[in-house]
Amino acid sequence: MEKSVENAEKRSELLDTLQNQLNEATLDLHIYTKALPLFEDDPSTSDILHKHLLDTVAAPIADKLLYTLDMNNKLKHGVEIGENENWALLLSTVDRASLAKALPESLSVKAQSLVETLAGKRVESFMDALKALAEDSGMIVKNFDESLELSKLQAYHKDLTEQVSSETDYVAFLPKVVALLFLKVHNRAIQVPERALSAIITRLKDKLPDSAGKLLTDYHNATATLLALRAAATGAEDEDCLVDRILTKEELLQEMIPKLKALALEKSEN
Known part of the structure; x- marks a missing residue:
């Protein structure tokens, strides 16, 4: 019983930390996307800017979410995890796919969709997939004033x-x-x-x-x-x-x- 309570506390702390991380990181991404419409008349440059944001800003957001959901799932099932989580990690494409597939079925499909958007060309697609997975995980992706x-x-x-x-x-x-x-x-x-x-x-x-x-x-x-x-x-x-x-x-x-x-x-x- 004590271990179950301890894991529940760890899960709560993990998810709280993740929410704070998401708030900050998605604000950065939101701010950068405001420049994208100025290049819609230049498809080649627009593609480069979208892909650059996906690689440099969106990918770390996805990595934090996938990694934390994996840790949360392990704790839920009584699996021991390390005390110090690496929030600065950058996962490989294979690692992302593996984590996404390992999540419970209710989350796995949306997690895999999120991973797929990182190989795409549109930040909007990533944001839609991020919101879908975050909401199903009890997180929110804020609208910024x-x-x-x-x-x-x-x-x-x-x-x-x-x-x-x-x-x-x-x-x-x-x-x-x-x-x-x-x-x-x-x-x-x-x-x-x-x-x-x-x-x-x-x-x-x-x-x-x-x-x-x-x-x-x-x-x-x-x-x-x-x-x-x-x-x-x-x-x-x-x-x-x-x-x-x-x-x-x-x-x-x-x-x-x-x-x-x-x-x-x-x-x-x-």
Whole structure:
């Protein structure tokens, strides 16, 4: 009897923790999806942005839910589990499928549907499957009000501003600048995967002065060249020549960084 009570307490604690995790993580996903409609006229970029969100934001949400439901099911049937649950885990596709199939039949079908959406191309499909599984598990996926969204955007703005101010890596710097400018121009948060960077810059250029748009494009082109030179330099016969070209390109980028910082941080203060 004591063990049963102890397991019941563990299950309650697990599910409470999961609900808090879901609240925070689904708010992040909700905020990022607000930028997606701006790219509906560009199917290729839209697909990239949807898939990136599924891989980077949606997958960890699914993993937390599946892992916790598995732990909850084990406790329900008297199976011992570890004291410390790994909330930062990232499951493989095989692991997700295995956990989904191992759940009670009432949950298993919906869990498997959730896993399938991660291999799809639409965040909306994931959210629908998430809500269905969460509700059947006694969880809720909240609808967020405007005040909470605004608070999250303000926190996102502050974080991006700090990142832009402190970033020293030539390549990592540009996506953060673009994300910050996008937030100020469109009042929407966006993740900036490398494959969509050019398209997002193009969308930004319509809202920025020509000089600012040219600066973004020139910096992007320079980083692309730098990456190509670095890749070519490994084991190349003319490595010394390539190293000189790399240094020259890095010097150019170093000269451009203060201008881009001024552009992004000036916009962030408006």
